[in-house]
Amino acid sequence: MGKQSSEYFQEAKKLFPGGVNSPVRAFKAVGGQPLFIESGSGSRLRDVDGNTYIDYVLSWGPLVLGHAVDSVQSAVREAVNLGSSFGAPSPRELALGQELQRRLPFLEKMRFVNSGTEATMSAIRLARAVTGRENIIKFEGCYHGHSDSFLIGAGSGVASLGLADSAGLPAALIPETLVLPYNDSEAVKAIFQHHASEIAGVIVEAVAGNMGLIPADRAFLETIALLCEEHSSLFIVDEVMTGFRAAYGGACELYQLQPDLVCLGKVIGGGFPVAAFGGKACYMDQIAPLGPVYQAGTLSGNPIAMAAGLATLLGLGVNAFAEMEARTTRLCQGIQGLAKKYQLPVQVQWRGSMFSLFFADKPVQNFKDAQSANYEQFANFHQLLLTKGIYWAPSQYESNFLSLAHTDRDIEQTLQVIEEVFRKIGGRVWES
Numbered sequence: 001m002g003k004q005s006s007e008y009f010q011e012a013k014k015l016f017p018g019g020v021n022s023p024v025r026a027f028k029a030v031g032g033q034p035l036f037i038e039s040g041s042g043s044r045l046r047d048v049d050g051n052t053y054i055d056y057v058l059s060w061g062p063l064v065l066g067h068a069v070d071s072v073q074s075a076v077r078e079a080v081n082l083g084s085s086f087g088a089p090s091p092r093e094l095a096l097g098q099e100l101q102r103r104l105p106f107l108e109k110m111r112f113v114n115s116g117t118e119a120t121m122s123a124i125r126l127a128r129a130v131t132g133r134e135n136i137i138k139f140e141g142c143y144h145g146h147s148d149s150f151l152i153g154a155g156s157g158v159a160s161l162g163l164a165d166s167a168g169l170p171a172a173l174i175p176e177t178l179v180l181p182y183n184d185s186e187a188v189k190a191i192f193q194h195h196a197s198e199i200a201g202v203i204v205e206a207v208a209g210n211m212g213l214i215p216a217d218r219a220f221l222e223t224i225a226l227l228c229e230e231h232s233s234l235f236i237v238d239e240v241m242t243g244f245r246a247a248y249g250g251a252c253e254l255y256q257l258q259p260d261l262v263c264l265g266k267v268i269g270g271g272f273p274v275a276a277f278g279g280k281a282c283y284m285d286q287i288a289p290l291g292p293v294y295q296a297g298t299l300s301g302n303p304i305a306m307a308a309g310l311a312t313l314l315g316l317g318v319n320a321f322a323e324m325e326a327r328t329t330r331l332c333q334g335i336q337g338l339a340k341k342y343q344l345p346v347q348v349q350w351r352g353s354m355f356s357l358f359f360a361d362k363p364v365q366n367f368k369d370a371q372s373a374n375y376e377q378f379a380n381f382h383q384l385l386l387t388k389g390i391y392w393a394p395s396q397y398e399s400n401f402l403s404l405a406h407t408d409r410d411i412e413q414t415l416q417v418i419e420e421v422f423r424k425i426g427g428r429v430w431e432s
C-alpha cells in the first residue's frame with residue numbers, strides 16, 4: 001500500500017462510509033486498503049503512488065475496449081463540446097438504442113436509465129404492473145443492484161460483507177421476494193406449483209457473476225422460461241454484467257434465450273453511467289408516458305454517456321470479441337494448468353471475457369458451493385497478486401474481466417505472476 005493512497009484513504013474515511021463510494025471497493029473482503037487510482041490506459045491502471053497494474057476489474061466490467069481508448073475518448077470530447085445534458089431527447093440516444101436493437105432484436109422497445117439498479121428496479125415494477133401480481137423470484141447469490149426488493153439473498157458486495165440481507169428493508173416487502181438456489185430447476189418447479197398465481201416475474205443472471213462466475217445449467221434457464229410462459233409471469237434476464245461479455249450477444253445469445261424483459265448496463269455506457277431495460281413492446285408500452293407505470297430520470301439518455309456507449313459497442317465487433325474470448329480462455333486454462341502443477345484445488349470458471357477463480361476442489365455450481373470455497377486462501381492470493389502488479393477483483397464473489405486492450409504479453413505476465421504465487425502458497429498442508 002503506497003503512502004499517497006494511504007493518506008487519501010485516511011481523508012476519504014472522514015467523508016465517505018468506509019472511505020469508498022461503493023462497498024466492494026473497500027477491499028474489506030480481502031484485507032488491506034484500497035488503492036487510489038490516478039489513471040487508466042489500455043489494460044493498465046496507475047495508482048497515485050505511481051505503481052502500475054494489469055487491470056482485470058475494468059470498472060467492474062464496463063471497459064470492454066480498455067481504459068482511455070481513443071475512439072471512446074474522442075466520441076466523448078465531440079459530444080461534450082456540444083453541451084453536457086439537455087433534459088430532452090437527442091439523436092445520440094436514438095443512435096445507441098438502434099445499435100442495441102440491431103444486436104439484440106428481442107429488444108422491441110427499451111428505456112435508458114443511469115444504473116443497473118434502476119434498470120432492474122424498473123423491470124420488476126413493470127412485471128408487477130402487467131401481471132397484477134406481487135412476488136418476484138430471484139436466486140441466492142445473484143445481485144441485481146441495491147433496490148429494496150433485491151437485497152435479499154444477494155451476491156456481490158452484500159455477500160462479500162457477509163450481510164445475509166441489507167438492514168432497512170421494509171418488513172412488508174421481504175416476503176414478496178422469493179429466493180431460490182441457483183441452478184435448482186426442482187426448486188423453481190415447486191414454487192410455481194404452489195404460488196404460480198402470485199409470481200409477477202423471475203429475474204436471473206444467466207451467467208451469474210456476483211458470487212464469482214457460475215454459468216447456469218441450460219435446463220435451469222429453460223425451466224424458468226417455460227414456467228413463466230405457462231403461468232404468464234415475466235421472464236427477466238439481468239444482463240447488466242453479462243451483456244456483450246458472456247458472449248458477443250450476451251448470455252441471451254449463449255443460451256438462445258428470448259426473455260420478456262432484459263436489463264443491460266456497464267458495457268453499454270463504456271464507463272459512463274448508462275443502463276437500460278427493455279424487451280417486448282406489449283410490456284414496455286405500459287411505461288409512462290404511454291402507460292401507467294411511472295419511471296423517469298433527469299440524466300437518462302445523457303448525450304455524453306450515449307456517445308461513450310455507442311463508441312464502445314462500435315469498437316466491439318464479432319472478430320474482436322472472438323479474439324478477446326480466446327485470450328480469456330488461454331488465461332483461464334493457463335491458471336487451471338498451474339493449479340494442477342502445484343496441486344492446488346482451484347476452480348477457474350469463465351464464459352466469454354469474464355472469469356473468476358475459487359479455491360475449491362470441485363466445480364462451483366451455486367452460492368453454497370461458492371461460500372464453501374477457501375476464502376482465506378483467496379484473500380492471500382489477491383494480496384500477493386496485487387504486490388506483483390495484478391489488479392484482481394477484491395472479492396471471491398465477483399468476476400474478473402478482460403478487454404480488447406489486454407495483450408498476449410499481459411496474459412503471459414499474469415500467468416508468470418500466478419505461477420510465483422501458486423509456488424509460494426502451493427505445497428502447504430491444505431486446510432479446506
Ligand code: KE4
Nearest residue numbers: 022060115116117143144145156238240241
Ligand atoms: P449498478 O447499479 O451498480 O450500475 O448495477 C447493479 C447490477 C445489476 N445487475 C448485475 C448483474 C450487476 O452485476 C450489477 C452491479 N455489479 C456490481 C459488481 N458485481 C457493481 C460494482 C459495485 O457494486 O460497486
